[in-house]
Amino acid sequence: MANDRATFGADLHLELRGTRLRAGLMDALREAVRSGRLEAGTRLPSSRSLAADLGIARNTVADAYAELVAEGWLTARQGSGTRVAPRTAPRPPAPPSTAPAIPAAARTRHPARPDRPLHNLKAGTPDLASFPRAEWLKAYRRALTAAPNEAFGYGDPRGRAELRTVLAEYLARARGVHARSERIVICAGFVHGLTLIGQVLRAGGVREAAVESYGLGLHADLLTRAGLATRALPHDARGTRVESLTDDPAFRAAGAVLMTAAHQFPLGGALPPDRRAAVVDWARATGGVVLEDDYDGEFRYDRQPVGALQQLDPERVVYLGTASKSLAPGLRLAWMVLPERLLDAVVAEKGAVDWVSSATDQLAFAEFLRSGAYDRHVRAMRLRYRRRRDQLVEAVAAHAPHTRVGGIAAGLHAVLALPPGTEQEVLRAAAWQGLAVQGVDQFRRPSVAPALDGLVVGYATPPDSGWQAALRALCRILPQDPGPVPAPPAP
Numbered sequence: 001m002a003n004d005r006a007t008f009g010a011d012l013h014l015e016l017r018g019t020r021l022r023a024g025l026m027d028a029l030r031e032a033v034r035s036g037r038l039e040a041g042t043r044l045p046s047s048r049s050l051a052a053d054l055g056i057a058r059n060t061v062a063d064a065y066a067e068l069v070a071e072g073w074l075t076a077r078q079g080s081g082t083r084v085a086p087r088t089a090p091r092p093p094a095p096p097s098t099a100p101a102i103p104a105a106a107r108t109r110h111p112a113r114p115d116r117p118l119h120n121l122k123a124g125t126p127d128l129a130s131f132p133r134a135e136w137l138k139a140y141r142r143a144l145t146a147a148p149n150e151a152f153g154y155g156d157p158r159g160r161a162e163l164r165t166v167l168a169e170y171l172a173r174a175r176g177v178h179a180r181s182e183r184i185v186i187c188a189g190f191v192h193g194l195t196l197i198g199q200v201l202r203a204g205g206v207r208e209a210a211v212e213s214y215g216l217g218l219h220a221d222l223l224t225r226a227g228l229a230t231r232a233l234p235h236d237a238r239g240t241r242v243e244s245l246t247d248d249p250a251f252r253a254a255g256a257v258l259m260t261a262a263h264q265f266p267l268g269g270a271l272p273p274d275r276r277a278a279v280v281d282w283a284r285a286t287g288g289v290v291l292e293d294d295y296d297g298e299f300r301y302d303r304q305p306v307g308a309l310q311q312l313d314p315e316r317v318v319y320l321g322t323a324s325k326s327l328a329p330g331l332r333l334a335w336m337v338l339p340e341r342l343l344d345a346v347v348a349e350k351g352a353v354d355w356v357s358s359a360t361d362q363l364a365f366a367e368f369l370r371s372g373a374y375d376r377h378v379r380a381m382r383l384r385y386r387r388r389r390d391q392l393v394e395a396v397a398a399h400a401p402h403t404r405v406g407g408i409a410a411g412l413h414a415v416l417a418l419p420p421g422t423e424q425e426v427l428r429a430a431a432w433q434g435l436a437v438q439g440v441d442q443f444r445r446p447s448v449a450p451a452l453d454g455l456v457v458g459y460a461t462p463p464d465s466g467w468q469a470a471l472r473a474l475c476r477i478l479p480q481d482p483g484p485v486p487a488p489p490a491p
């Protein structure tokens with residue numbers, strides 16, 4: 001175990017430092033109670049679940065709980081679990097005079113605004129507590145034992161052949177991708193792949209890339225940094241209006257389009273079949289290229305996942321996949337499947353700077369895939385996230401019937417459509433509740449006029465022990481009425 005570890009229990013926000021884990025945990029819990037972050041009566045997670053979140057032994061947590069009970073900080077009663085002991089709570093600061101118009105309940109629950117959020121429902125991360133440590137370790141051990149000596153050298157900038165071979169088989173089977181191992185390049189996350197392709201396209205004379213009207217600003221910024229101007233495609237109720245690539249002269253200079261076709265990020269729709277065909281037709285007709293960001297394609301809950309767009313024309317679509325949602329973003333493992341004409345340039349670009357992804361991590365991932373552990377993990381997480389999404393839909397229907405859960409049943413996040421004009425107010429209420437969550441407006445490209453109010457809820461983010469509390473905090477901030485009554489039509 002590392003000597004200077006910093007581990008976070010995302011729901012309790014405990015930070016453990018040093019090697020004395022039990023003492024560190026006790027200090028962190030005392031501090032949380034003392035500062036009012038843990039209120040009197042709050043039920044603590046079970047020792048098993050907190051131990052799993054913090055990555056420490058269950059006995060360590062059980063011992064820390066027992067000592068804090070003995071010291072009077074906590075109480076433990078059969079049937080009601082371990083709770084923060086009753087005490088005189090510090091008086092909360094008075095709300096500022098410009099307090100936002102948020103539901104009264106939302107303002108009274110956690111008046112001492114915590115420095116760090118109590119609940120994290122930000123989109124973008126899987127449940128990190130569910131990382132399959134034991135299976136990964138087994139795969140790593142087997143991979144390392146079998147690795148030839150040359151694996152510890154510089155190797156091929158495309159990445160380890162062992163990984164590219166099993167990935168080709170997996171991507172064809174699970175995502176319908178036309179993939180031969182020679183066309184796959186391993187990269188350190190989607191962002192790395194996007195940067196490399198942006199640079200290659202720019203060097204090949206492309207000056208502009210189209211992007212969706214809502215998306216991660218970081219991705220558009222990476223294209224800009226690679227020298228490509230970005231232009232946002234319009235959006236309607238069916239998704240991105242890819243027809244504009246052909247119909248609107250403003251897109252004449254676009255040589256590439258970046259799309260989250262299987263599950264638009266963050267709005268949550270799937271690109272309809274006619275538009276999937278249209279964007280590939282555009283690429284064929286103009287020599288353009290579609291950059292398919294398949295970030296969470298394995299997670300579809302209501303039907304079989306829609307296959308990758310890439311299968312419509314592997315010579316016109318660059319397929320980009322990542323382990324950041326299915327396993328963990330910290331691995332920095334992702335892959336591109338490239339058209340023939342871009343392959344050499346991308347490999348040269350990658351090799352010119354560095355090889356980036358660790359060979360031993362790649363070998364471990366190859367073994368993880370080969371042994372079936374990846375399929376098992378994805379299946380287990382699919383079940384877990386599906387259950388969470390169902391619980392989110394049920395809770396919203398019960399507590400905020402005027403809020404609609406939008407998008408397809410897929411991925412690790414959902415969009416809650418809010419009454420027009422309420423997004424900022426709801427976000428202020430969320431901050432007040434110690435709830436980290438983002439509004440859709442944060443993902444709107446600057447040139448796109450504001451049109452939607454909503455919350456992007458990352459339901460995969462909290463560990464199991466914090467999920468129900470996060471859901472309750474979310475329900476507290478949702479508007480209880482249908483929003484402003486529309487003005488009567490002018491006579």
Ligand SMILES: Cc1ncc(COP(=O)(O)O)c(C=O)c1O
Pocket residue numbers: 123124125188189190191192216260265293295322323324329333334
């Ligand atoms: C839309 C989208 N694409 C791709 C990624 C994955 O990025 P990376 O592989 O660089 O972690 C993310 C992660 O948050 C994402 O939200």
